[in-house]
Amino acid sequence: MINRSFPEAADTKTxxxxxxxxxxxxxxxxxxxxxxxxxRDLASEFGVSRSIIVEVYEQLIAEGYLEGRQGSGxxxxxxxxxxxxxxxxxxxxxxGDLAELPKNPARFHGIDFRPSFPALEHIPYKKWKETAxxxxxxxxxxxxxxxxxxxxxxELRANICxxxxxxxxxxxSPRQVVVTAGATQAIDLLCRLxxxxxxxxxxxxxxxxxxxxxFASTGAEILPVPVDEHGLRVEALPTAPIPKCxxxxxxxxxxxxxxxxxxxxxxxxxxxxxxxxxLIEDDYDSEFRYAGMPVRALRELDSERVIYVGTxxxxxxxxxxxxxxxxxxxxxxxxxxxxxxxxxxxxxxxxITLARFIADRHLERHxxxxxxxxxxxxxxxxxxxxATFGGGVxxxxxxxxxxxxAEFSDRKFDSLAAEQLERRNIKIYPAERxxxxxxxxxxxxxxxxxxAAESQIDKGIMAMADLRNAWI
Amino acid sequence: MINRSFPEAADTKTxxxxxxxxxxxxxxxxxxxxxxxxxRDLASEFGVSRSIIVEVYEQLIAEGYLEGRQGSGxxxxxxxxxxxxxxxxxxxxxxGDLAELPKNPARFHGIDFRPSFPALEHIPYKKWKETAxxxxxxxxxxxxxxxxxxxxxxELRANICxxxxxxxxxxxSPRQVVVTAGATQAIDLLCRLxxxxxxxxxxxxxxxxxxxxxFASTGAEILPVPVDEHGLRVEALPTAPIPKCxxxxxxxxxxxxxxxxxxxxxxxxxxxxxxxxxLIEDDYDSEFRYAGMPVRALRELDSERVIYVGTxxxxxxxxxxxxxxxxxxxxxxxxxxxxxxxxxxxxxxxxITLARFIADRHLERHxxxxxxxxxxxxxxxxxxxxATFGGGVxxxxxxxxxxxxAEFSDRKFDSLAAEQLERRNIKIYPAERxxxxxxxxxxxxxxxxxxAAESQIDKGIMAMADLRNAWI
Numbered sequence: 001m002i003n004r005s006f007p008e009a010a011d012t013k014t015x016x017x018x019x020x021x022x023x024x025x026x027x028x029x030x031x032x033x034x035x036x037x038x039x040r041d042l043a044s045e046f047g048v049s050r051s052i053i054v055e056v057y058e059q060l061i062a063e064g065y066l067e068g069r070q071g072s073g074x075x076x077x078x079x080x081x082x083x084x085x086x087x088x089x090x091x092x093x094x095x096g097d098l099a100e101l102p103k104n105p106a107r108f109h110g111i112d113f114r115p116s117f118p119a120l121e122h123i124p125y126k127k128w129k130e131t132a133x134x135x136x137x138x139x140x141x142x143x144x145x146x147x148x149x150x151x152x153x154x155e156l157r158a159n160i161c162x163x164x165x166x167x168x169x170x171x172x173s174p175r176q177v178v179v180t181a182g183a184t185q186a187i188d189l190l191c192r193l194x195x196x197x198x199x200x201x202x203x204x205x206x207x208x209x210x211x212x213x214x215f216a217s218t219g220a221e222i223l224p225v226p227v228d229e230h231g232l233r234v235e236a237l238p239t240a241p242i243p244k245c246x247x248x249x250x251x252x253x254x255x256x257x258x259x260x261x262x263x264x265x266x267x268x269x270x271x272x273x274x275x276x277x278x279l280i281e282d283d284y285d286s287e288f289r290y291a292g293m294p295v296r297a298l299r300e301l302d303s304e305r306v307i308y309v310g311t312x313x314x315x316x317x318x319x320x321x322x323x324x325x326x327x328x329x330x331x332x333x334x335x336x337x338x339x340x341x342x343x344x345x346x347x348x349x350x351x352i353t354l355a356r357f358i359a360d361r362h363l364e365r366h367x368x369x370x371x372x373x374x375x376x377x378x379x380x381x382x383x384x385x386x387a388t389f390g391g392g393v394x395x396x397x398x399x400x401x402x403x404x405x406a407e408f409s410d411r412k413f414d415s416l417a418a419e420q421l422e423r424r425n426i427k428i429y430p431a432e433r434x435x436x437x438x439x440x441x442x443x444x445x446x447x448x449x450x451x452a453a454e455s456q457i458d459k460g461i462m463a464m465a466d467l468r469n470a471w472i
Numbered sequence: 473m474i475n476r477s478f479p480e481a482a483d484t485k486t487x488x489x490x491x492x493x494x495x496x497x498x499x500x501x502x503x504x505x506x507x508x509x510x511x512r513d514l515a516s517e518f519g520v521s522r523s524i525i526v527e528v529y530e531q532l533i534a535e536g537y538l539e540g541r542q543g544s545g546x547x548x549x550x551x552x553x554x555x556x557x558x559x560x561x562x563x564x565x566x567x568g569d570l571a572e573l574p575k576n577p578a579r580f581h582g583i584d585f586r587p588s589f590p591a592l593e594h595i596p597y598k599k600w601k602e603t604a605x606x607x608x609x610x611x612x613x614x615x616x617x618x619x620x621x622x623x624x625x626x627e628l629r630a631n632i633c634x635x636x637x638x639x640x641x642x643x644x645s646p647r648q649v650v651v652t653a654g655a656t657q658a659i660d661l662l663c664r665l666x667x668x669x670x671x672x673x674x675x676x677x678x679x680x681x682x683x684x685x686x687f688a689s690t691g692a693e694i695l696p697v698p699v700d701e702h703g704l705r706v707e708a709l710p711t712a713p714i715p716k717c718x719x720x721x722x723x724x725x726x727x728x729x730x731x732x733x734x735x736x737x738x739x740x741x742x743x744x745x746x747x748x749x750x751l752i753e754d755d756y757d758s759e760f761r762y763a764g765m766p767v768r769a770l771r772e773l774d775s776e777r778v779i780y781v782g783t784x785x786x787x788x789x790x791x792x793x794x795x796x797x798x799x800x801x802x803x804x805x806x807x808x809x810x811x812x813x814x815x816x817x818x819x820x821x822x823x824i825t826l827a828r829f830i831a832d833r834h835l836e837r838h839x840x841x842x843x844x845x846x847x848x849x850x851x852x853x854x855x856x857x858x859a860t861f862g863g864g865v866x867x868x869x870x871x872x873x874x875x876x877x878a879e880f881s882d883r884k885f886d887s888l889a890a891e892q893l894e895r896r897n898i899k900i901y902p903a904e905r906x907x908x909x910x911x912x913x914x915x916x917x918x919x920x921x922x923x924a925a926e927s928q929i930d931k932g933i934m935a936m937a938d939l940r941n942a943w944i
Contacts, residue, residue, distance in 0.1 A: 014765065015765060025734075026734075058763070058764060059764040059765055062763075062764065062767075063731060063767060063768070064702060064731075064733025064734040064736070064737075065734050077733075077734070077735055078735065079734055079735040079738050080735050080739055081738050085738050087772075087773050117617070120614070120617050121613055123613075125608070125611075125616075129605075129608045132604065132821075133601075133605060136597070136601045136604075139597075141592045141593055141595075142592070143791060144592050144595050144597075144790065144791050145589070145592050145790050145791060146790045146791065147791060181653065181814075181816075181819075182815055182816060184813070184814070184815050188814050188815070210813065213813055214813050217810075217813055230536060259534060259535060259536075260536075261535065261549075262497075262498075262535050262537050262551060263536050263549055263551040263552050264536070265536075266551050266553050266557050267552055269557075270553075291530070291534075292527060292530060292534065293486070293487060293490065293531055295534075296535070317616040317617070318616065318617050318618045318816075319616050319617060319618065319619060319817075319819060320616075320819060320821075321815060321817070321820075341656070341660060341685055341686050342653075342656070342657060342660050342814075343652075343653035343654055343656050343660070344653075344654060344790075344793065345791075345793070346653075347653075347793040347794075347819060348793075349791065349822070350819055350822065
């Protein structure tokens with residue numbers, strides 16, 4: 001049925017008559033060639049002014065329902081349909097199975113040890129609001145139009161360069177920086193550019209599920225390369241087929257937490273230079289380093305084979321959806337073209353807000369403050385694990401970031417244990433769920449302390465200890 | 473060279489010594505197995521406290537440059553390199569050739585008849601700022617985290633449904649609405665979902681260049697279908713191969729401006745139902761209709777074969793980068809999954825701002841106001857064309873939107889004429905540049921009046937008339 005009631009729209013007389021005539025034509029109650037009453041006659045039939053009927057006829061002529069013939073009236077057009085036309089409307093839909101991707105722990109009211117999720121309660125709301133406000137008076141009219149460069153706002157890109165120099169030792173020009181919708185878009189764009197179905201891509205194993213899924217969506221063959229306490233085992237990189245790119249998290253391996261040693265970095269760069277493959281360096285949380293200086297980026301050593309990917313989801317907030325990549329010269333033009341055809345560019349006002357937020361040193365101060373807060377949470381988690389499990393637990397991968405690895409020698413926290421704990425409102429993350437080749441991470445848990453409340457950590461660890469059937 | 477100066481970073485003693493030792497190791501001046509001086513000796517050599525040397529050694533051990541051997545000192549690790557390692561840094565890059573896509577006319581100080589570009593000087597800055605401000609006090613902590621649904625903010629999707637019902641007669645549920653980074657992302661996602669290399673896609677000819685480019689980037693065969701004064705010539709749709717989808721702008725064909733007649737709408741839907749192809753309906757500017765009621769959407773007649781794509785770039789502002797699609801049930805789950813792997817979701821704060829902006833009826837009022845402003849500009853352009861070119865010009869496609877078609881019988885404004893005028897700071901857009909099959913639009917200009925200043929329109933048209941070699 002076409003002529004439904006439109007409770008929220010104001011139904012004018014014009015619209016009511018338009019709908020009525022339209023329905024009659026679509027349902028073949030008037031047929032092609034029928035002559036319609038004159039506007040005068042129809043006006044008197046409906047008890048409305050003639051101008052309303054004129055308007056309805058004009059609309060129906062413009063849309064092709066009717067044809068006006070000079071001096072001889074208005075006729076129903078030939079719509080070419082033999083049967084009454086069916087209108088299909090279905091309003092009940094299910095969203096279906098979604099990929100297993102970061103859900104919002106803020107909506108979970110329990111203890112959530114999810115890795116790589118920042119403490120939302122400490123987000124600098126007020127400073128962000130002030131900055132967001134402050135930009136309006138400085139905006140140009142042009143800032144509301146399309147940006148000229150798909151790489152993003154120039155001020156933001158310059159500030160990202162300064163941030164990278166100060167925190168990661170990376171020297172690059174704003175021209176090499178492409179602002180993206182989070183690191184996710186950066187990696188998706190790189191996949192689209194570098195991988196065709198049948199190509200090969202090497203990735204750390206274990207890794208983040210959504211990284212694996214993005215690679216899988218390209219139709220490329222995924223070559224898992226094992227990780228140990230010094231990061232990616234570079235000597236295990238395959239050479240037949242040669243991967244088109246290698247995905248690495250050298251500053252803080254996700255999820256195992258190891259730092260890629262300098263020896264392996266050099267080997268990895270030699271591999272890239274010899275094979276011509278690209279290295280995608282995902283640096284998602286290494287500015288939160290708890291001892292010594294931040295680890296240098298792989299990109300610092302090579303600007304031609306390394307694509308550096310960064311994000312503001314962990315050091316600011318996830319729903320900002322801004323990240324960036326630092327791109328080798330020969331990939332820049334095709335990447336910008338792809339970015340342009342994907343979404344033209346990222347939203348401008350949030351970019352300008354972020355540029356000011358960095359320029360005013362709010363980001364730097366926020367990171368320094370969060371390092372203290374995360375450092376306390378990390379200590380609490382480590383103390384709690386040691387006090388509860390004693391020699392039965394070994395902690396690794398805790399030098400930086402928002403998570404660590406707890407390796408158990410006499411217990412096993414597997415997906416079954418995770419389900420049992422979830423019924424008690426505690427979420428844990430077995431390392432096995434991040435494994436491509438299964439069966440090698442069974443004694444490990446990935447434990448995030450970013451968003452877990454400090455006061456709740458002990459309670460969560462106690463509940464784990466209480467789990468009787470976790471004993472091996 | 474590694475040890476560059478970092479003028480903006482504070483170089484502590486620790487960092488200076490770290491850089492020095494690191495450079496010596498990378499350049500093979502220290503070689504694998506060399507024993508380093510004791511921390512005490514090195515501290516006295518550099519004249520710093522021993523704790524600084526301890527920190528540097530720890531950092532270099534953590535990163536794999538050095539190895540500590542229990543009770544016997546610190547040694548240079550074997551980095552596996554034979555020659556001094558080369559660091560590559562190149563900071564000069566060119567952005568290369570970018571696709572021909574909307575540049576920002578606001579940065580062009582002349583008369584720009586670009587189609588489909590809104591009047592930036594009339595954007596409701598103040599109301600947008602007020603709304604952007606007002607949301608902060610109502611935000612939940614969770615609004616800073618990842619959204620649970622890749623389709624976007626629920627409040628915005630509900631408001632889009634209301635807007636669609638009121639302005640286009642579309643009835644849909646918020647579950648069917650997917651918020652995207654402009655219409656561009658919607659079309660890109662649809663291409664990725666529906667088209668594989670070797671598939672066929674049909675599109676109106678002429679069409680927007682970036683639509684063509686997105687289709688071309690999928691590797692699909694593009695089947696151009698001609699357009700006349702009643703829109704897409706549906707009878708010319710190819711059946712061998714059957715296209716996987718058909719791209720249409722039924723409410724205001726881009727660029728020719730025609731409305732797809734109801735007869736052809738029915739034929740097109742029958743074609744889609746019989747062949748199983750999808751119809752991508754791009755409705756970019758039809759809410760600006762200058763006579764009668766807005767034209768109904770094709771989606772109103774069918775919810776299973778039509779994917780409706782909308783944008784806030786024309787009726788609000790382009791750099792907001794928000795659009796949406798209304799999706800048939802069977803495409804919803806795979807589209808959401810693809811959206812999730814592309815950028816997880818659109819930025820939340822702009823979505824919530826827009827939701828409030830619609831709910832507070834600011835969008836509705838802005839559209840009503842702009843309709844009056846555009847109506848004046850449109851009249852000025854039509855009057856100016858008629859007064860200047862008289863019987864030599866025919867105007868079509870002007871019932872809605874931000875552009876019209878001027879068809880000349882005794883002049884030819886081609887790309888050469890466009891170049892000549894651009895030297896006089898006037899930009900015109902020959903319809904040929906939107907043509908896939910060239911040579912059929914040579915007497916037509918696409919004339920946008922959205923962003924051209926009303927007071928400048930006459931001047932621009934006069935300059936066109938002055939162009940001597942435009943006479944045929």
